[in-house]
Amino acid sequence: APGKLWGGRFAKRTAEVVERYTASIPFDVRLVSQDIRGSIAHVRMLARIGLLTEEEARLLEEGLRKIEDAVRKGEVRWTYADEDVHMWVERLLHERVGPVAGKLHTGRSRNDQVATDLHLYVRDEVRRARDMLTDVRRALLELADAHRDVVLPGYTHLQRAQPVTLAHHLLAYFWMFSRDAERLADLDRRASWSPLGAGALAGSRFPLDRFFTAAELGLSTVYPNSLDAVSDRDFVLEFVFALSLVAVHLSRLAEELILWSSQEFAFVELDDAFATGSSMMPQKKNPDVPELLRGKTGRVVGDLVALLTVLKGLPLAYNKDLQEDKEALFDAVDTVLAGLEVTAPLLRSLTFRTDAMRRAADDPLLCATDLAEVLALRGVPFREAHEAVGHLVAYALASGKSLRDLTPEELLRHHAAFRPEDLKLLSPEASVAGRKLFGGPAEEAVAEQIALARRTLEEE
Numbered sequence: 001a002p003g004k005l006w007g008g009r010f011a012k013r014t015a016e017v018v019e020r021y022t023a024s025i026p027f028d029v030r031l032v033s034q035d036i037r038g039s040i041a042h043v044r045m046l047a048r049i050g051l052l053t054e055e056e057a058r059l060l061e062e063g064l065r066k067i068e069d070a071v072r073k074g075e076v077r078w079t080y081a082d083e084d085v086h087m088w089v090e091r092l093l094h095e096r097v098g099p100v101a102g103k104l105h106t107g108r109s110r111n112d113q114v115a116t117d118l119h120l121y122v123r124d125e126v127r128r129a130r131d132m133l134t135d136v137r138r139a140l141l142e143l144a145d146a147h148r149d150v151v152l153p154g155y156t157h158l159q160r161a162q163p164v165t166l167a168h169h170l171l172a173y174f175w176m177f178s179r180d181a182e183r184l185a186d187l188d189r190r191a192s193w194s195p196l197g198a199g200a201l202a203g204s205r206f207p208l209d210r211f212f213t214a215a216e217l218g219l220s221t222v223y224p225n226s227l228d229a230v231s232d233r234d235f236v237l238e239f240v241f242a243l244s245l246v247a248v249h250l251s252r253l254a255e256e257l258i259l260w261s262s263q264e265f266a267f268v269e270l271d272d273a274f275a276t277g278s279s280m281m282p283q284k285k286n287p288d289v290p291e292l293l294r295g296k297t298g299r300v301v302g303d304l305v306a307l308l309t310v311l312k313g314l315p316l317a318y319n320k321d322l323q324e325d326k327e328a329l330f331d332a333v334d335t336v337l338a339g340l341e342v343t344a345p346l347l348r349s350l351t352f353r354t355d356a357m358r359r360a361a362d363d364p365l366l367c368a369t370d371l372a373e374v375l376a377l378r379g380v381p382f383r384e385a386h387e388a389v390g391h392l393v394a395y396a397l398a399s400g401k402s403l404r405d406l407t408p409e410e411l412l413r414h415h416a417a418f419r420p421e422d423l424k425l426l427s428p429e430a431s432v433a434g435r436k437l438f439g440g441p442a443e444e445a446v447a448e449q450i451a452l453a454r455r456t457l458e459e460e
């Protein structure tokens with residue numbers, strides 16, 4: 001195929017429809033800076049083992065740097081005939097430095113090259129994702145710190161369950177995102193193996209110093225098996241899974257903001273700068289941002305499933321199917337990072353309707369568990385205590401009374417171990433204050449939790 005870097009054995013030009021169908025350049029052009037970094041490391045290594053003279057290496061490295069510059073300034077264009085980012089950069093290099101450019105690909109295949117680019121890309125984006133997660137976690141921590149004494153109902157089955165504090169509720173998300181950050185740090189270790197030097201699949205007869213290129217690229221070690229090196233996309237999958245889970249966590253948080261900003265809850269008010277209106281209904285203020293955080297999670301999960309499906313039937317080693325890894329990865333990165341970027345300021349802009357939260361938590365039924373627990377503290381078997389309080393609740397509901405309006409006599413009638421002062425337990429503040437255990441919602445426990453959260457952020 002005239003004009004192709006691999007054209008020697010071909011008698012005909014590639015059909016245009018094939019060029020368009022097989023090209024990855026429209027999307028893998030995003031890897032250009034990683035590709036150039038990989039090439040520079042390779043050039044330096046080739047000089048080190050004597051396959052390039054110092055002068056050749058200098059020319060190549062300089063040419064590659066100029067290409068990066070030209071790309072950044074938008075001075076160069078790709079065409080479908082370039083096929084992918086690797087061949088595009090090589091063509092540009094030929095145009096700039098002449099025939100010595102033909103030495104760049106010594107001992108290298110696009111298979112180990114693209115794998116190297118992807119490792120570098122994943123590591124770059126993991127770092128960005130972690131920074132953005134840190135910002136979201138900081139925002140949650142600031143809000144928690146500022147709302148330590150705001151009580152609201154905690155829910156199970158979306159039914160009011162037991163009172164908690166807003167700080168406690170927000171910190172639940174802090175810990176989800178902390179595990180996400182840890183997951184990213186963990187997969188980053190596996191993303192830092194270098195495939196470079198694996199060649200097309202089976203290495204080469206050149207004495208390539210794979211450890212040298214790995215070190216040049218900031219990678220911690222090299223794949224011990226050349227076949228695995230060019231076939232592995234575990235690190236991509238792990239990253240997209242970690243991003244999917246971030247998206248799911250964002251989506252759960254978003255769902256609560258949507259619910260809480262409804263008039264039925266009215267626990268939160270979105271800032272005008274973070275809400276949108278209706279083209280027909282003048283009164284509307286819509287939570288579009290959290291809705292998109294929730295909605296976009298679908299495509300990230302789709303990206304994960306797409307990748308798992310591409311991988312599942314592939315024999316060793318490289319197969320063109322692997323080219324399908326990129327768009328799913330890029331889409332997951334773009335979608336989740338954009339979500340994290342908007343979440344931190346969205347959180348900081350919220351106004352919590354703490355009076356509405358307090359009002360919703362002020363139902364003494366939410367303290368029924370506290371009544372059962374004090375009976376159990378006095379030696380009553382918990383099952384018996386649970387049943388006695390159950391009867392008490394049924395009695396109150398049937399007589400149209402609040403638990404708080406019951407007399408000490410009515411209390412005692414339901415269990416002899418009750419004491420008149422137990423009625424004082426029936427406020428959300430008293431209920432929360434009683435649950436001081438580690439990880440609980442009481443003020444002291446939340447203070448400890450906030451301190452731990454701060455330390456977690458500092459130690460990262």
Ligand code: ARG
Pocket residue numbers: 024028083084085110111114318320322323324
């Ligand atoms: N564009 C290809 C990809 O994204 C690069 C590797 C091509 N290798 C090959 N033997 N065709 O996977």
